[in-house]
Ligand SMILES: *[C@@H]1O[C@H](CO)[C@@H](O)[C@H](O)[C@H]1NC(C)=O
Ligand SMILES: *[C@@H]1O[C@H](CO)[C@@H](O)[C@H](O)[C@H]1NC(C)=O
């Protein structure tokens with residue numbers, strides 16, 4: 001029995017060692033939870049190996065944490081901030097990289113948290129990234145985030161941005177980190193897309209010449225000026241083509257993604273009678289199903305659960321012209 005325990009302990013430590021082989025021994029923080037009695041020994045290294053966990057019982061102030069983490073740039077291991085009372089995570093604002101290969105990165109159920117505010121964070125390597133259940137949170141504020149991905153295979157990161165404040169929104173830049181990563185197939189999000197900032201010509205709320213990302217629905221009806229959508233790459237909203245006199249949708253040749261998160265309407269609806277509805281570069285359609293957002297390849301058949309209601313229209317999925325094509329877009 002005792003021997004078994006020792007063996008278990010040994011194996012546990014050994015696993016820790018191999019997870020933390022990247023770190024100098026003085027840069028490894030072993031305790032499972034950060035609390036007031038061990039925060040003094042948090043390593044002052046730029047790269048720290050730790051399964052860092054902070055919760056309501058940690059008894060730490062924002063100031064103590066800011067001081068403890070002031071040199072921290074890379075965290076190897078994992079990060080969980082759950083049920084804590086902080087209003088943000090700005091004490092981790094020098095952090096640029098989290099490498100949590102086998103652990104989740106979770107910031108959940110913090111009842112006073114209004115934003116993350118990890119303004120230098122660029123990269124999160126994990127199989128499960130969750131920012132959820134933070135009832136006051138209205139924005140992420142991760143302005144430099146570029147990569148959320150995993151490294152171990154099979155790699156299918158699961159993302160949850162779920163049950164935060166009802167006004168919670170993600171910027172188009174934050175949204176793209178997830179949308180443009182084709183390995184992410186499970187993206188549980190009930191977030192709006194934040195209103196585009198006025199000074200960005202490439203993001204618009206109404207179709208405009210030169211606009212690349214539309215925050216809002218695109219409705220193509222009679223007498224539609226197709227020049228306004230020629231540069232369009234992403235629609236954060238649904239695409240409706242109704243009563244138009246177009247022969248085809250070649251005007252949307254730059255469109256790669258249609259993403260709509262309110263889950264009430266089909267994400268794409270196109271009238272019958274067009275000669276072709278092919279959009280040469282379309283890669284992904286994202287829509288909410290059963291309160292989650294479901295990402296599917298354009299060629300799969302389920303675009304929503306309301307087919308019957310919209311029987312006046314040929315739904316995108318039913319149209320034969322939409323034949324499978326190769327991924328590089330060369331064989332359209
Ligand atoms: C909380 O931390 C302070 C020092 O920061 C200490 O004086 C106090 O005893 C701690 N309270 C608990 C419940 O651990
Ligand atoms: C969350 O924190 C509160 C105190 O702030 C505590 O009473 C409760 O047990 C905690 N819940 C969990 C799941 O840890």
Ligand SMILES: *[C@@H]1O[C@H](CO)[C@@H](O)[C@H](O)[C@H]1NC(C)=O
Pocket residue numbers: 093094095119120
């Ligand atoms: C965050 O990055 C900026 C440069 O973009 C730098 O000036 C700032 O010092 C960094 N913040 C911290 C806390 O390291």
Ligand SMILES: *[C@@H]1O[C@H](CO)[C@@H](O)[C@H](O)[C@H]1NC(C)=O
Pocket residue numbers: 229230231250251252253254
């Ligand atoms: C796609 O965008 C490029 C550059 O903005 C433009 O030259 C091209 O004509 C567009 N394609 C279509 C089909 O409009």
Ligand SMILES: *[C@@H]1O[C@H](CO)[C@@H](O)[C@H](O)[C@H]1NC(C)=O
Pocket residue numbers: 221222242243
């Ligand atoms: C379609 O266009 C006709 C005119 O050509 C108009 O009378 C009708 O109301 C339009 N229908 C819709 C749904 O916009």
Ligand SMILES: *[C@@H]1O[C@H](CO)[C@@H](O)[C@H](O)[C@H]1NC(C)=O
Pocket residue numbers: 304305
């Ligand atoms: C549509 O949604 C209902 C639940 O609202 C579900 O039972 C049904 O399986 C769904 N159908 C399809 C085709 O997804």
